Amino acid sequence: MNILGISGLYHDAAAAITIDGRVAAAAQEERFTRIKHDEKFPVNAIRYCLRESGLKIDDLDAVVYYEKPGLRHDRYLESFRYYAPQGFKSFVSHFPILTKWKYFFKNKIKKHLREIEAFDDSKLRILYTEHHLSHAAGTYYPSGFDDAAILTIDGVGEYASASICHGQGNKIKILKELRWPHSLGILYSAFTQFLGFKINNGEYKVMGLAPYGIVDSEEVNRFVKIAKEYLIDIAEDGSIWLNQEYFQYATASGGKIKVKKWEEIFDMPMREQDSSLEQVHCNLALAIQLITEESVLKMAAEAKRLTGSNNICLSGGVALNCVANGKLMKTKMFDHLFIQPASGDAGGSVGAAYAAHYIYFDQKLAADRTREHVYLGPQFEDKDVQAVIDNHEFGYSEFKDDRALCDAVAKLIADDNVIGWFQGRMEFGPRALGNRSILGNATSLDMQRKINLKIKFREGFRPFAPSVLLEENQKYFNIDRPSPYMLLVTDVHQSMMRPLPQGYDQMQWRAKLDVNRSEIQAVTHVNFSARVQTVTPESNPKYYQLIKSFRDITGYGLLINTSFNVRGEPIVCTPEDAYNCFLQTNMDYLVINNFLFSKIKTSTNGVKIADLKDAVQIHK
Amino acid sequence: MKFINVILSIVSAIYYVFILLPSSLLTRGSEGRKLFQFEKKPGGTYFHERNHAYGKSDFEQG
Numbered sequence: 001m002n003i004l005g006i007s008g009l010y011h012d013a014a015a016a017i018t019i020d021g022r023v024a025a026a027a028q029e030e031r032f033t034r035i036k037h038d039e040k041f042p043v044n045a046i047r048y049c050l051r052e053s054g055l056k057i058d059d060l061d062a063v064v065y066y067e068k069p070g071l072r073h074d075r076y077l078e079s080f081r082y083y084a085p086q087g088f089k090s091f092v093s094h095f096p097i098l099t100k101w102k103y104f105f106k107n108k109i110k111k112h113l114r115e116i117e118a119f120d121d122s123k124l125r126i127l128y129t130e131h132h133l134s135h136a137a138g139t140y141y142p143s144g145f146d147d148a149a150i151l152t153i154d155g156v157g158e159y160a161s162a163s164i165c166h167g168q169g170n171k172i173k174i175l176k177e178l179r180w181p182h183s184l185g186i187l188y189s190a191f192t193q194f195l196g197f198k199i200n201n202g203e204y205k206v207m208g209l210a211p212y213g214i215v216d217s218e219e220v221n222r223f224v225k226i227a228k229e230y231l232i233d234i235a236e237d238g239s240i241w242l243n244q245e246y247f248q249y250a251t252a253s254g255g256k257i258k259v260k261k262w263e264e265i266f267d268m269p270m271r272e273q274d275s276s277l278e279q280v281h282c283n284l285a286l287a288i289q290l291i292t293e294e295s296v297l298k299m300a301a302e303a304k305r306l307t308g309s310n311n312i313c314l315s316g317g318v319a320l321n322c323v324a325n326g327k328l329m330k331t332k333m334f335d336h337l338f339i340q341p342a343s344g345d346a347g348g349s350v351g352a353a354y355a356a357h358y359i360y361f362d363q364k365l366a367a368d369r370t371r372e373h374v375y376l377g378p379q380f381e382d383k384d385v386q387a388v389i390d391n392h393e394f395g396y397s398e399f400k401d402d403r404a405l406c407d408a409v410a411k412l413i414a415d416d417n418v419i420g421w422f423q424g425r426m427e428f429g430p431r432a433l434g435n436r437s438i439l440g441n442a443t444s445l446d447m448q449r450k451i452n453l454k455i456k457f458r459e460g461f462r463p464f465a466p467s468v469l470l471e472e473n474q475k476y477f478n479i480d481r482p483s484p485y486m487l488l489v490t491d492v493h494q495s496m497m498r499p500l501p502q503g504y505d506q507m508q509w510r511a512k513l514d515v516n517r518s519e520i521q522a523v524t525h526v527n528f529s530a531r532v533q534t535v536t537p538e539s540n541p542k543y544y545q546l547i548k549s550f551r552d553i554t555g556y557g558l559l560i561n562t563s564f565n566v567r568g569e570p571i572v573c574t575p576e577d578a579y580n581c582f583l584q585t586n587m588d589y590l591v592i593n594n595f596l597f598s599k600i601k602t603s604t605n606g607v608k609i610a611d612l613k614d615a616v617q618i619h620k
Numbered sequence: 621m622k623f624i625n626v627i628l629s630i631v632s633a634i635y636y637v638f639i640l641l642p643s644s645l646l647t648r649g650s651e652g653r654k655l656f657q658f659e660k661k662p663g664g665t666y667f668h669e670r671n672h673a674y675g676k677s678d679f680e681q682g
Contacts (some may be wrong), residue, residue, distance in 0.1 A: 014666050065682070066677070068681065068682050069682050070681065070682050077640070080636070080640060081640055081643060081644045081647070082644065083656075084636070084640055084642075085641055085644075088633075088636060091631050091632060091636050091640075092632050092636065093626075094635075095632040095635075096625060096628030096629055096631075096632050099632075100628070103681050104671070106682070111657075127679040128679060128680075128682045129678070129680065130678070133674055163670075164667070171673055171674070172674050173671070173673040173674070174642065174671075174672050174674065175669075175670060175671060176667040176669060176670060177667065178668070179655060179664060179668055180655070181655065181656060182655075182666060225663055233661075233666075234658045235664060235666050235667075236663065237665050237667060239665050239666035240666060241659075241660065241661075244656050244657075250656070266652050302667075307649065351647075352640065355674070355679075356679060359676070359678070360676050361673050362676070559666065563642055588665045
C-alpha cells in the first residue's frame with residue numbers, strides 16, 4: 001500500500017510517502033526552495049519522496065491532502081458573516097482562492113503532480129483528512145501504542161484548534177474538539193506578535209525568552225491576571241475561550257491582535273521588531289508560557305479522564321512547546337508519552353498518509369511501526385560533495401573511517417571550535433538531530449554567545465540544546481526517560497550547578513546570562529532547564545560515536561546541538577547549502593560525510609590537525 | 621488566469637454586499653454566532669462533543 005501525504009498552502013508545505021504503513025520518505029518544501037516556512041504546493045518534496053521510495057505516481061494507491069479545503073472555506077465564510085461589514089478587503093482578496101480550492105482542489109493537485117511526471121488520471125485516488133485527524137494519526141500510529149489518549153493543539157485547521165482523541169488498535173475516535181476562533185496556538189502567536197517577533201516563526205523565541213522572566217514576581221502575576229481578565233478564560237478541562245474584542249485574526253490578515261487595546265490593558269507599548277529586549281518582555285513571555293502550560297496540562301488531564309489510557313500522544317504546533325511537554329512528563333499523569341517530532345503542519349503530510357493507510361484502507365497495525373528515527377530526508381554520496389571540493393579554496397581532509405573522523409572532530413570541538421556537521425539523511429521536522437547540525441562544546445563559558453552572534457546571527461538570549469549519550473543522560477539532567485527528538489525540557493542535575501550570586505532570581509535578564517551557573521554552561525538555560533536530545537548507537541551511530549569520542553577526551557558525554565542554518569533561512573539540505581552557510585558565518589570547520597573542510601589557509605597539504613593519522617591528506 | 625481572479629474578486633465583492641452583509645444583519649442572535657461572543661462559563665467547558673469514530677467516508681469529501 002503506497003500513499004502520498006501532502007500538507008501545505010498555508011505554511012510549512014511538506015510531503016511524505018508511506019509504504020505498507022511505514023514512512024519511506026518525508027521532507028519539507030522549504031528545504032528545497034530555501035524559502036523558510038514555504039507554503040507553496042510541495043512539488044520538490046513530492047519529487048524527492050517519489051525518487052527516494054522508487055515509486056511513480058501511478059504506483060500510488062492514494063494521494064491524501066492533510067485537511068478539507070471545503071470546510072476551511074465554510075469557516076472563513078462564517079467568520080466574515082459574523083464580522084460584516086468589517087473585513088471587506090480581506091474577504092475580497094481571500095475568498096476567490098478559497099472558493100476555487102473548495103470546488104476545484106482535485107484539479108489543483110493533479111495539475112501540480114503533472115509538473116512532476118505524467119500519470120493515469122483515471123487511476124489517481126485523491127482523499128482528504130480533517131486537519132486534526134492528520135495530527136492525531138501522525139502521532140498515534142508511529143508511537144507504538146495500541147491504546148492511547150491523543151491530544152492535538154495548534155492554531156486552527158478547518159474549525160478545530162484542538163482535539164482530544166482516543167486511539168485503539170488501528171482506529172481513532174475523536175471525542176472532543178475546541179473550535180475556531182478559540183485557539184491556544186493563536187493565543188501564543190498573538191503574544192509572539194505583541195513581543196515583536198514574527199508569527200509562525202517567533203514562537204520558539206518567546207518560549208526561549210520566558211525563562212528570563214522573574215518567577216512569582218508582581219509583574220508576571222499581574223500579566224497573567226490581566227490576560228485572564230480580558231483575553232482568555234480557561235475552563236477546568238483546559239478548553240479556552242478568547243475574547244474577540246481584543247483580536248482581529250478572524251477577518252484580517254497580517255496581525256492577530258488589536259494592538260491599541262493590548263497596549264491599554266498591559267500598559268506597555270507593543271515591542272518593535274529587533275528593538276531592545278527589556279525585562280518586562282521576558283516577564284510577559286513567562287506569563288503566556290504559564291497560561292499555555294495551565295491549559296495544556298488541564299487538557300491532558302481531561303484526555304486521561306475520557307480515555308483512561310496510560311499513554312498519551314501529542315501533536316500540533318503547540319506540542320513543540322517543549323517546556324509544557326516537560327511539565328506534562330513531570331506530572332506522571334501518563335506512564336508513556338510520545339510526541340510527533342514534526343508536530344507542526346509539515347507533519348500533517350505524514351499523518352494524512354498514516355490516516356489513509358490505517359483508517360481508509362483499514363490496514364492492520366504494522367508490527368514494527370515505531371519510528372526509531374526522523375531521518376527521512378535526502379542524503380548525499382561522496383560524489384555529490386565534489387562540487388564543494390572543487391570550489392573550496394582552503395585545505396580539507398578525507399577520513400578513511402568514521403571512528404577516525406569522529407576522534408578528530410571531537411578534538412576540534414574540545415578546543416572550542418564550532419563545527420558544521422552534515423551527515424546522512426536530513427531530519428524531518430524543525431529539529432536538527434545530528435545530521436544537519438552545528439555542534440559546539442557545551443562546557444565552554446562563551447559558546448552560547450559565540451554561536452548565537454557570530455554563527456547563527458540571532459538574538460543573544462536564545463538557548464542551546466544538548467545532545468547527550470543516553471546512558472549518561474541522568475548524570476547531567478533530571479530525566480528518567482529517553483528524549484530522542486529534543487521535545488522535552490527538563491532540569492539540569494544539581495551536581496552540574498555552580499554556586500549562584502546572591503539575588504540571582506531577581507536579576508535582570510542580561511545579568512543572568514553572564515552568570516557562570518553550570519559546568520555545562522552553554523546548554524544550561526538561566527532557569528537551569530535544558531531541552532535534551534538523547535542519542536543511542538541505534539538512532540544515529542555516527543553522531544553517537546562523535547559524542548563518545550568527545551567524552552573520551554573531555555569527560556563530558558554531551559555536545560551543543562543547534563540546527564545548521566542562519567537566522568531567517570531553512571536548515572541546510574544539500575552539501576552546497578551547507579558549504580554556503582559555512583562560508584557566510586564564522587563557523588570554524590565543516591564536516592560533510594567524511595570530508596573535513598577548514599578555513600585555514602595552508603601552504604602544505606590539507607588541514608593542520610594534530611594526530612590526524614587516519615586522514616587522507618589531499619592537495620588543493 | 622489573472623483575468624479570472626479579477627472576475628472572482630468582483631463576484632466576491634457582489635456576494636459580500638448583497639448576500640453576506642444582509643445575512644449577517646439578519647442572523648445576529650443565531651446559535652452559531654455565539655462562538656464569537658465572549659461569555660465566561662464558570663465551571664463549564666468550551667469543548668464541543670464529537671464522539672465520532674473515523675471511517676472510510678471521512679476521507680472522500682474535501
